[in-house]
Amino acid sequence: MESQQPPIAPSAPPPRRPLEEGYLEMPTEHDSQPRLIASYSEEAKTWFFPQRLRCPITEGEVTPRPLSPVGELYAWTYVHFASMGRVKYADQSGYGVAQVDFPEGPRVQGVLLGDRSKWKIGSKMRVMLNPVMKDEDGADLCSFAFEPVDGGVQ
Amino acid sequence: MTQFQREVYVVGVGMHPFRNDNTPMRKLAFVSAREALADAGLKYRDVGAVYTGYLTGMVMDGVTYSKDLGLTGAPITHVENASATGSSAFREAVLNVAGGHSEVAMAWGFDDLNNLQGVGSSRPGMEGVILPAAFFALWGNRRMHERGTKVETFAKIAAKNWNMARYNPMAQRRADHEMTVEEILASRVIAEPFTAKMAAATGGGGACAIIATKEIATRIAREQGRPLIKVAASAQESERYTEGHIFMGAVVGPPEMTRTTVKQAYEQAGFGPEDVSLAHCHDAFPIEELLYTELLGFCAEGEADRLVWDGDTDLGGRIPFSTDGGLIGRGHPGGPTGLAQIHEITLQLRHEAQKERQVENARIGLAHMMGGGAVCVIHLLQRV
Numbered sequence: 001m002e003s004q005q006p007p008i009a010p011s012a013p014p015p016r017r018p019l020e021e022g023y024l025e026m027p028t029e030h031d032s033q034p035r036l037i038a039s040y041s042e043e044a045k046t047w048f049f050p051q052r053l054r055c056p057i058t059e060g061e062v063t064p065r066p067l068s069p070v071g072e073l074y075a076w077t078y079v080h081f082a083s084m085g086r087v088k089y090a091d092q093s094g095y096g097v098a099q100v101d102f103p104e105g106p107r108v109q110g111v112l113l114g115d116r117s118k119w120k121i122g123s124k125m126r127v128m129l130n131p132v133m134k135d136e137d138g139a140d141l142c143s144f145a146f147e148p149v150d151g152g153v154q
Numbered sequence: 155m156t157q158f159q160r161e162v163y164v165v166g167v168g169m170h171p172f173r174n175d176n177t178p179m180r181k182l183a184f185v186s187a188r189e190a191l192a193d194a195g196l197k198y199r200d201v202g203a204v205y206t207g208y209l210t211g212m213v214m215d216g217v218t219y220s221k222d223l224g225l226t227g228a229p230i231t232h233v234e235n236a237s238a239t240g241s242s243a244f245r246e247a248v249l250n251v252a253g254g255h256s257e258v259a260m261a262w263g264f265d266d267l268n269n270l271q272g273v274g275s276s277r278p279g280m281e282g283v284i285l286p287a288a289f290f291a292l293w294g295n296r297r298m299h300e301r302g303t304k305v306e307t308f309a310k311i312a313a314k315n316w317n318m319a320r321y322n323p324m325a326q327r328r329a330d331h332e333m334t335v336e337e338i339l340a341s342r343v344i345a346e347p348f349t350a351k352m353a354a355a356t357g358g359g360g361a362c363a364i365i366a367t368k369e370i371a372t373r374i375a376r377e378q379g380r381p382l383i384k385v386a387a388s389a390q391e392s393e394r395y396t397e398g399h400i401f402m403g404a405v406v407g408p409p410e411m412t413r414t415t416v417k418q419a420y421e422q423a424g425f426g427p428e429d430v431s432l433a434h435c436h437d438a439f440p441i442e443e444l445l446y447t448e449l450l451g452f453c454a455e456g457e458a459d460r461l462v463w464d465g466d467t468d469l470g471g472r473i474p475f476s477t478d479g480g481l482i483g484r485g486h487p488g489g490p491t492g493l494a495q496i497h498e499i500t501l502q503l504r505h506e507a508q509k510e511r512q513v514e515n516a517r518i519g520l521a522h523m524m525g526g527g528a529v530c531v532i533h534l535l536q537r538v
Contacts, residue, residue, distance in 0.1 A: 023280045050281065050401060057395050074398070075299070077291035079284070079345045097288040097345075099296075099400070107398040109284065109292070121299050143280055 015139040016129055022051055024144055025066045027129075034129050035066035036144060038106055049106040067108075070126045070149060071100040076112055076119050098146045100125045111145040118151030125149065157422070158252035163371030164383040164535060165258075166194025166364035167497040172326040172485035174357030176268065179211050183219040183264035186360030186490065190260070191223075194364045195374055198224040201364070202256025206232050207243035208489035210269035219264070234489075237436060238525030239263060240361060241492030245388045245531060247365045252385075258366045263490030266358030270488070281402045287353060287439070289406045289527075291345035294441035298347070303444065305347040307459050309338040311440035311475075312352040312482050314468050319479025321510035324494065326355040326485030354438040354481035361493035363500070383503050386423035386518070387534040391415045393527075407527030412449040415530040416522070420451070423534045427451035430534070431516040432502055433473055434495040436524040437480040443467070446522060447475065469511060477502060477511050492531065495521040503537040 018024040025035040039048045039062035041055035047067070048056065055062050080094040096112030096119065111130055112119060130145035168189025170182045191198060206216025216232045235242040240263035247259035297303045316333040319325035333351075341351040365385065366374070375382050393399075396408040420426050427450060435446040447458040452473045466472040478484045478498035481491065499519030501507045521533045 020280045046395075048399075048401065052401075075292040075296040077288050077295055077345050077347075079288045079291070080343050081285055097284055097292065099292050101398065105397075107400050109289070109400060109402050111284070121296075 014134070015137075016131065016142050017135065017139050019132060019141045019143050024129075024142070033069040034127050034144065035069050036102075036108060036127055037064050038067050038104065039063065040065045047102075047104040047106050049102075049108050067102045067104055067106065070124050071102040071108070071146075073119065073121055073123050073125050073146075074099040074101045074107055075121065078116070098125065100146050111143070112147070113145050114147035115151035118148035123148055123150075159254055160252060161368045162248050162251045162365050162385045163368060164363055164385065164496065164500050165366045165371050165374045166190045166192075166196065167500045168193055168362045169324045169490070169494060169497050170264070170360035171324045172355070172357060172359035172487055172490075172494070174268070174326060174355070176266070177358050179208070179215065179264055179266055179358070180219055180222065182266070182358055182360035182490075183262065184222045186264060186362040187223055187260070187262055190362035190364050194366075195377060196258060196364060199226045201226070201228055201258050201260045203247065203250045203259040204228055204230040205243040205246040205250075205259070205261050206230060207234065207239035207261070207263035207493070208232070208265045209234060209236065209239060210265055210267065210488065216262070235529050235531070236526035237438070237486065237488070238492055238523040238529050238531045239489045240494070241521065241523040241531035241533065242390065242525070242529070243489075244363055244365075244493055244496055244533065245390055247363070248385050248388050248533075251365050251367060257370055258364060260362060260364055261493055261496075262362045263493040264360040265487045265489035267356040267486070267488050268358065285345065287345040287348060290439035290441055291348050293406050293445070294347055294439065297441060297445070301456050301459065303459055305339065306335055307444065307462055308347065308352055308440040309335040309349075310462055311437070311443050311467070312338045315437060315443075315476045315480040315482040316351070317483075318469070318477055318511050319483025321508045322478045322484055322498075323508075324497070325479045325483055326357050326359070327479065327483050348439050352440050352482065354486040355483070356486055359485060359487040359490045359494070361490035361497050363493055363496045380504055382538045383500050384536045384538045385533060386425075386536040387419040387532070389415045389418040389422065390529060390531045391418070392529050407524060407530070409445060409449055411530045412446060412522065412524070415532050416450050416520075419520075419532045419534050423536070425518065427473075430473060430518045430520050432477055432499065432513045433475050433520040433522070434477075434480065434499065435475065435522040437476055437482055438486060440482070443475055443480065447473070450520065450522060469513065474513050477507065477513060492521065492523045495523070496533070496535070499535050503535060
């Protein structure tokens with residue numbers, strides 16, 4: 001005899017939270033684009049990512065500021081391991097890694113996703129959320145990744 | 155810049171072969187130290203200061219293992235600088251003798267990277283879970299983009315280092331046949347464009363060097379009928395801010411650091427790259443040996459590919475690199491790696507290396523190591 005299943009109501013996607021504080025500005029209803037949080041040194045007129053406690057050039061104060069959402073691909077590779085730490089990529093042979101130059105100056109390393117044919121040095125890459133695990137409330141804990149502006153994951 | 159108050163010499167070197175066979179750390183340590191002491195004809199009681207280098211293992215392992223050598227009261231200090239651990243331990247021992255604190259000092263590295271809690275088990279984080287090979291691969295790809303370097307060039311460097319290791323009884327990778335560019339390229343790709351046979355061999359090992367004053371070194375050299383091996387320069391730097399500076403995933407580091415560190419070393423020694431007979435570098439992947447050939451001053455920027463294909467970095471060439479196999483062939487167990495370079499250069503300068511890998515008339519050797527992309531250590535040894 002078939003069991004009577006209650007009708008499944010369409011559920012909202014799980015909430016997303018940063019894996020660690022201080023790296024990511026999460027999307028808001030006004031800005032759907034996540035941004036990396038850098039440190040800006042007024043004295044050195046230089047940006048640093050990830051955030052610094054002091055300016056490494058002048059030893060002066062730094063203030064947190066979001067970087068532009070889009071940078072330029074400096075270098076990339078594809079790692080042929082189906083895991084990154086405890087994060088398993090069961091449906092993939094590995095993962096891409098990029099160095100992306102942001103207009104403010106920092107060069108940032110991170111996972112590279114999206115259409116591989118669009119991974120070209122010099123092409124535009126946007127910051128995206130990369131869910132890597134869930135917390136005890138079922139929320140997606142997110143790191144960041146990059147994807148081609150033209151040829152992203154969505 | 156480092157200035158020695160008095161001259162210092164390498165009087166003994168010893169190793170436990172680098173292997174990936176779970177040899178206990180205690181044995182790796184003991185064998186390498188006893189070999190170095192025997193090479194110098196000294197007793198452990200003659201050693202005035204000990205600097206141990208290891209990344210894995212337990213707190214106080216260095217002091218614990220020293221009890222197998224003797225209980226002499228000598229100060230023992232643990233040094234750790236990632237891949238450059240052994241190089242930094244050597245530098246501390248050199249500075250100890252050069253500064254007049256002891257007549258004989260020991261730099262002693264032992265390790266087994268199998269004990270390292272690697273990235274495979276790490277909790278996801280915003281930093282530090284990407285396989286280190288990726289960072290070298292990014293560097294390699296950028297080089298290919300900027301200079302037109304071919305993947306075959308990386309394979310040729312790796313094949314050379316595998317083939318050097320064939321004639322080194324201390325090496326971890328001892329192929330039973332001549333390695334070719336084709337065989338290196340045919341192995342499994344780990345991070346494009348690098349294959350498994352281009353990667354450093356990680357495992358366990360031990361390496362030790364004994365440093366002494368000129369007076370003691372002269373006596374030992376006379377007794378053993380050997381040339382004096384002088385430490386002509388010791389230089390170490392950490393990062394300076396550079397354009398495009400990467401703070402995350404410290405593995406590669408700013409290339410400029412090698413250029414400024416070696417400048418210091420050459421100034422200290424009073425000679426330049428044209429005088430160096432052989433070189434060792436942090437060749438965890440062949441992109442490093444390619445780039446360091448340029449950054450250490452052996453050719454102009456962008457010319458290293460030509461040196462590789464002309465055989466200039468091979469035995470018989472202008473500046474042979476990684477004559478013991480380097481990190482790729484001899485292996486990279488962590489703590490002892492930099493001291494294995496000192497071991498090899500000392501043998502080369504004494505003209506005591508196996509004839510198949512002996513650099514003819516070797517007079518000056520350069521040892522370069524990077525630690526976590528954040529420190530650079532360079533030593534110049536000179537046969538006098």
